[in-house]
Amino acid sequence: xxxxxxxxxxxxxxxxxxxxxxxxxxxxxxxxxxxxxxxxxxxxxxxxxxxxxxxxxxxxxxxxxxxxxxxxxxxxxxxxxxxxxxxxxxxxxxxxxxxxxxxxxxxxxxxxxxxxxxxxxxxxxxxxxxxxxxxxxxxxxxxxxxxxxxxxxxxxxxxxxxxxxxxxxxxxxxxxxxxxxxxxxxxxxxxxxxxxxxxxxxxxxxxxx
Numbered sequence: 001x002x003x004x005x006x007x008x009x010x011x012x013x014x015x016x017x018x019x020x021x022x023x024x025x026x027x028x029x030x031x032x033x034x035x036x037x038x039x040x041x042x043x044x045x046x047x048x049x050x051x052x053x054x055x056x057x058x059x060x061x062x063x064x065x066x067x068x069x070x071x072x073x074x075x076x077x078x079x080x081x082x083x084x085x086x087x088x089x090x091x092x093x094x095x096x097x098x099x100x101x102x103x104x105x106x107x108x109x110x111x112x113x114x115x116x117x118x119x120x121x122x123x124x125x126x127x128x129x130x131x132x133x134x135x136x137x138x139x140x141x142x143x144x145x146x147x148x149x150x151x152x153x154x155x156x157x158x159x160x161x162x163x164x165x166x167x168x169x170x171x172x173x174x175x176x177x178x179x180x181x182x183x184x185x186x187x188x189x190x191x192x193x194x195x196x197x198x199x200x201x202x203x204x205x206x207x208x209x
Contacts, residue, residue, distance in 0.1 A: 040067055
C-alpha cells in the first residue's frame with residue numbers, strides 16, 4: 001500500500017533526461033580516429049627527422065603542424081559526443097509543482113544595432129512574443145538595447161506598446177500558442193471579429209513604412 005500512496009503523492013515531473021544509445025558508437029569512433037591522428041602525426045615526425053634536404057624537412061614540418069592543429073580542433077568538438085543526452089521538458093506541470101508567487105523572476109534582454117540589418121518590426125515582434133509568455137507578468141522583465149539609437153526602432157516600439165495593450169490580453173484570453181504577432185497573422189489563424197480588430201493596429205504595417 002505504501003508504493004501506490006507514494007506514487008500518488010509524487011510531484012509531476014518538470015523534465016526528463018535520457019542518454020543517447022549512440023554514446024558507445026561515438027566513443028569507439030573517437031578512439032579509432034584518435035589513433036589514426038596520432039599515427040599520422042608520428043609519421044610526419046619521422047619523415048621530418050629523416051629528411052635529407054631543407055625543402056623536405058620544411059614540408060614535413062608544415063604537414064605536422066597542420067595536422068596537429070586540425071587534430072586539436074577535432075578534439076575540442078568531441079566533448080559534445082561523449083555522452084549525448086536528450087532532455088524533455090513539461091512546462092505545463094510547473095504550476096502543479098510551484099505556486100505562481102514562488103516562480104523565479106526572469107529577465108530577457110533583446111539587443112539590436114542596425115535597423116537596416118535587423119528590421120525594427122522583427123525586433124518589436126520579438127519583444128511582444130516574449131512579453132506574451134505564459135508566465136506571471138510581475139515576474140517577467142524585458143529589456144531592449146538599441147546600440148544604434150535608431151529613431152525608426154524607437155517609433156516601432158512606440159507602436160508596439162500601443163499594439164501590445166491589445167495583443168497581450170488577446171493571447172491570454174484565447175490561449176494563443178504562436179505568440180509572435182507576425183507569425184500568428186501570417187498563419188491560418190482562426191478568423192473572428194476580435195482577430196480582425198487585432199490585425200488593424202499599425203504595428204505590422206506602419207513599422208515597415
